[in-house]
Amino acid sequence: MIQLTTAATLTNAINKARTVKPLVRVNRFGSYTVTNKATGATYTVECAKRDGKRFAHCTCKAGERGQACYHLASAVSAHMQLAAERATLNF
């Protein structure tokens, strides 16, 4: 689990995600399956909010070491979009 504090935490991972362009599938709100289309490697990213703090975790090797990988960055970006849509709907 890494804590998402500032956008800077994810800058490198976001840049990598822009190059790799992985496929992000929504399992449910907060759980995403990220696939590298070139290698077929698939990882699960979980996003959670606890005590007003945002956390995310990826099942890849970098993620297990607590690093912000591009799978995590891709899933977090999808998660933020979903959360924004939900916030708009739950007025």
Ligand SMILES: [Zn+2]
């Ligand atoms: Zn990862």
